[in-house]
Amino acid sequence: MRNRILNLIFTLFLLSIGIANFPVQAQQPQTDSIIYLPLIYNGIALPPPDAASQRITLPDGFRIRIFANNLTGRPRFMAIGPDGHLYVSLMSGGQVVRLPDHNQDGLADAVEIIASGISSPHGLEFYNGYLYIASGDRVQRMQGPNPSGNFASLQLVTDNIPPPTGHSSRTIHFGPDGKMYISAGSTCNICVETDPRPATIMRFNPDGSIPADNPFATDSDVRKRPVYAWGLRNSVDFLWSPNGNLWANHNGSDGLGDDLPSEEIVIPVQGNRSHGWPYCYTPGVGVVSANEVRDTRLALPSGFTCDDAVAAIFTAPAHSAPLGMEIAKPGNFPAEYNNDLYVAYHGSWNTTETNIRDCKVERVKLENGLPIGSETFATGWLEQDKSCSSPSTYGRPADVIFGVNGEMFISDDKGMRVYRVVYIGQ
Ligand SMILES: [Ca+2]
Ligand SMILES: [Ca+2]
């Protein structure tokens, strides 16, 4: 009873500051314009049931709600600002927006445009007083946010990344070494690239200059100087593992049927090494400890065998389409769910009906800092017997990130929403 009273007091407090200090400034309406009292569980708010909670299923004790609705321009990657707010790239809308929840009721208060007129913004990361934005053919940054929440104007960091031919998403993260890493996918399904930069992870100093210890730092071809690791057909996301290793995912090629090649979910990336594509891929599904095998559609270059490629250590069925991923941060999820890897699977669009890959959030369990298996965490966007790109599909997860209170956010670039997942334990 005491807890219930405290919850009620806390709720009324949140509601009062929401009304008093933060009038609604949303450019698109939220799902609910009525005022309500959110339920509070262990200090975290749960809005009322909605369209998402009616169809998306989660493990026991978890709840999902729509955090922001009717976003325009394909919400893709997300970042948490130093202000604790959620920032999202709207890839086809050319914008980066902020979705603050000042009154902490579990619903975004507004869609605030932070930057616009950017060609295919995708990767976002806050670093050293700047918001970095990786887009089609460049990386830009803006100083901010200042205490008023404002940013300075965009400045170019580098345009020494490939033009957005073929795979156009660009992802940015800063490593524990203070360097700026950018992934760029291939220009084609399977081919030998002429530009050295597609299908790689590149490495820069935070100001866009080339680190002296890059593998090709002084190459006569200036395009090659940022290249750090290659043979990565489309590593839409990457991160640093609990043991400090660079892990990337990778979307495998099409044209080998429903089951080949497996999607490489965890590739322990090594600098100055090939990771296989377009010549080789990791065999098997799940935990893997095997060398890569040949994709016989292309002849091997002289002096290179698939044993020379760095293989993935965890894979998923072909056409799962892994996009954004993050390791859970403590704060809201139960201990057993913390420190596992959560991956947005965009799902299949071109498999046969019997092998449709779900658009979902997958939980890859880690033990001693290594993957040991995976299970579905959030599912239900798919319509039965329809592919994830079908018009009737409810949505497709594009990124997963954890907020300052340990809650999960999921972006959806088909349903044009951001969801919020919390654990309430009942
Ligand atoms: Ca709110
Ligand atoms: Ca590979």
Ligand SMILES: [Ca+2]
């Ligand atoms: Ca991520």
